[in-house]
Amino acid sequence: MRNRKLLFLIASFTVFAFVVSCGGVKTLRSIPRSERKGLAALNFMNNTQKSRAEEFQPWEVGLSSMLTTDIESIGMFNIISKERMKDVMKEQEIQMTGLVEEKDIVKVGKLVGASYILAGSFTEMNGMMRIESQVYSVEKGIQLGTAAVTGKTGDFFELEKQLVTKVTDFLNVILTESEQVIIKAKVETKSVEASLSNYKGEIELMKAKELEDTGKKDEALKLKQVAKEEFQKALKEDPNYEKAKQNLAKIVSAIPVTL
Template sequence: MRSLFAVPLRLCCLLLGLLALPSSAADKPTVAVLYFGYSGENPEMKVLKKGLAQMLITDLAGFGTVKLVERDRLQELLDELQMGQSDKFDSATVAKIGKLAGAHYLVLGSYFDLMNTLVVDAKVVKVETGTILGSRRGTGTPEEFLAIEQKLAQDLNQVLAGIASPSPEKTQSPTPEPTGAPGSPSPSRKARKLPTKIALRYSRALDAKDRKDVETAKKELTEVLKEQPDFVLASMDLASLMK
């Protein structure tokens, strides 16, 4: 006769086997990238926060160190809080956004342009306590926007890697690049160069999308790709709007 305990025993063995498996992506901390505040004097630069956020999210996700909240989800939360166009948040609002997004940590900061120089400052904040765990800066000319953003993403990933894997054995290891080569772009967008003027147009496309102005978003993305055909992220965004 078949034992009545055979099936439960097999189930117990299966459960024990699953518990013994290595940590999965579910164990990685969740990070949300908030819109950076613009502190310069050119009002047209303010919209750059959207393209910058999208690109940082894409590159940080490419490292695989943490889980990232999608920019669309962040925009939904800001709209719900009636802060859709905001880029400056007090500590209470930052904590609220982080909790609503289900994030353990936030990346936020500011940027400005002065005398042909673009400066971007970023910091990693723990949602629960508001503690700043690390800060990084990227600088360059407006023509070097892509290099500034990618270097900033790499530096931020080093901070996040220390948070996600705090043991000495792991933190002493070099941080892997998204494609295995230092300074190389994320697999999701392989543009060799991206000046600020193109990043601004891409940001305007994202802003139009957020305002449900799909036709303007398509037009802006089409123009972006005419000038920057290797900007794969923009191509992916356009393809999603065409569905």
């Protein structure tokens, strides 16, 4: 009992030290970026029943984002940016969501310079959530395995952390107990509604950028306004949601005062 309490205190102190030092991007392991392997994540497929699928659509992007943020914090992988992924897949006329053929996934990994690719899906039904993630080795050209977690939708953020631990096993990264404590402690928000609103806003921003790239600036501005409202909703649900704060700050500076 005494040893367990001591372990908890050590882990808690480690969490505190890690969080305090996060002014810059601090990782759990000190491996030079030049020695890290590239990892890319596709958007997750939303297999929720059609009548409610739209409600959880933001997590198609959100789940991928949360997983890569947690995996990057370990310090063993260089995460391939969504922008890089999107550019390559656009050139190849491949969708970010819904890529299921192993050969296509491996092909994308090679094109973006990734050693590993994460894909996956989730299903919400009657207050329960199931999340699955497939891990692919680009170098070997095979699927390494599938990780799955199931639980209450309200426990979504805990489920995501459980998934991180399972996914990293396939990546040959065994997290120590203290590392798991640190990762579990770093939660964007504990509000399901805030998370969905934030990622809905991010999706609207992505659409706005696509419109801007084709010269449709007026339509892009309208979507930016929608994104702004979603970020505000997220902060209404959770005033301490740092990611939503940052997104709102960026969008406010991007929208003319007249809107």
